[in-house]
Amino acid sequence: MNNSRFPISLHILTLLASDEGVLKSSDHIAGSININPVLVRKEISNLRKHGMIESKEGKNGGATLSRPANQILLSEIYHAVQQSSLLGNSKNKPNPNCPIGRQINQHLDDLYNELENVLLNKLAHMTLSDFVKQFENQ
Amino acid sequence: MNNSRFPISLHILTLLASDEGVLKSSDHIAGSININPVLVRKEISNLRKHGMIESKEGKNGGATLSRPANQILLSEIYHAVQQSSLLGNSKNKPNPNCPIGRQINQHLDDLYNELENVLLNKLAHMTLSDFVKQFENQ
DNA sequence: TTGTACTGTAATAATATAAATTACAGTATG
């Protein structure tokens, strides 16, 4: 998880959940996050592929949640944006002639998977709705 | 955790633990990880500051564990290399005029802290010794 | 007492990754 895709996706979903049923444009969302609208559209495209968002093209188009916020788990968002593993991929190519180097990537992968499961288990008990409820009406 | 400092530090410590009491040079360690020796020395310097490693300068110098491997927790290693937060820092600067944008970084930070605690709790129950035991003698 | 093999660390260069920007075809609406 080396970039800010998780916070961006969560921000998008939070905006949509805070005004459920209303279509929001990528420009409007980008204005709230303060990033480029194209990045927002990319993340929306990704969230759509993962079944959390629906979007409508054309004039007055935009994005909206495809399900109630209390049926969207934070673990789903994590899965949707996850590319590399948690603590940094084992992208090193250790020396295969070293008994440690030869085996370490496998053991690192096992460790990461174990940690990731712990994290996902936690996130699977939190809904988007829980997250949005924390926001005060200001 | 956006770089590979955790795997590098764990690799260094694994090498030292696999041959406890013996001084290993940064060149030798770098050869196993297959990275630049200066990076290894930087990580060793960091691990030394965090009390996990001792090192000796000069000819025949090198690094060694400062405690038995069963007294080094993986959570300590995590702490030693940790810079940014888990899922990507809230480095975005959302629009303060948006009710969601204004509050989201605080809620993201809270969420990250909660997740990080779960992770650290898991890592605090794993020792370097446990990790090294997995390696087969080849 | 001096050559050698190391550490420690700063400064810089190279590379990889992420983010912003530009561009434009496609779509729905009024």
Next chain:
DNA sequence: CATACTGTAATTTATATTATTACAGTACAA
């Protein structure tokens, strides 16, 4: 059919990571 959007590709720019160079300092051993 003009307008306001989405969708997506291509490119540029910015930022972060990693490698490299350089060199002073230290300990050992002949």
